[in-house]
Amino acid sequence: MFQMPCKRESNSAAASDTWQRFDGDFQQLFQLFNGDSSAARTDYSPSLDVKEEKDAYTVHIDLPGVDKSSIQVKVTEGILSVSGSRKAEHEEESAEKTWHRIERRSGSFERSLRLGNGVDANKVAAEYKDGVLKVTVPKKESSQAHVVEVQ
DSSP states (O other), X not given: OOOOOOOOOXXXXXXXXXXXXXXXXXXXXXXXXXXXXXXXXXXXXXXXXXXXXXXXXXXXXXXXXXXXXXXXXXXXXXXXXXEEEEOOGGGSOOTTOOOOOOOSOOEEEEEEEEOOTTBOGGGOEEEEETTEEXXXXXXXXXXXXXXXXXX
16 A cells, blocks of 8 residues: 655644754753853854864854844853853734744853963963854963873
8 A cells, every 4th residue: 555655744834943942941951051051041052162272272153144243252261151142034024024032042141161270371372263262272381281201
C-alpha cells in the first residue's frame, strides 16, 4: 500500500516561536546557575567564541544589526563585559507595512566572561567588522607561562 507523506504545518510558526522563547529562557537559567548574573538582564544573548593564546585572549561575538555606537566593552577585575542593544525594525509603525513573521531577537544584551586577574585591562582592543565584534585582551607579562629549561 502506498502512503503519502504528510507534513503538519498548521501551527509550525507558533510552535517554533514558543520553542525559541523556551530555549532562550532555559539558556538564561543555565547561565544563572553557572554564576553569570548578567543573564537576568538580557533580552537576547549573542553567540561568542573565546580563544586563549600564549599572550592574549581573543573573543568573537556575533552582533549582526547592532549599531557600533551602542556597543560597550569593559574589563574590570579580570571580567570582560560586552553590552549593547539592537533596535527592532518591526517597532516602527506604518500603514504601508505589514509584518508577517518576526524571528530576529532585539533589545539589550550583556555578556560577561571571567578571564582572570592576569589580564592587562589597559591594553584591550576592540574591532567591529561585518557584524562581528573582535575583542583582544592581552595577558600581563607576569601571568604568561615561563618555560624553564631543565638542566
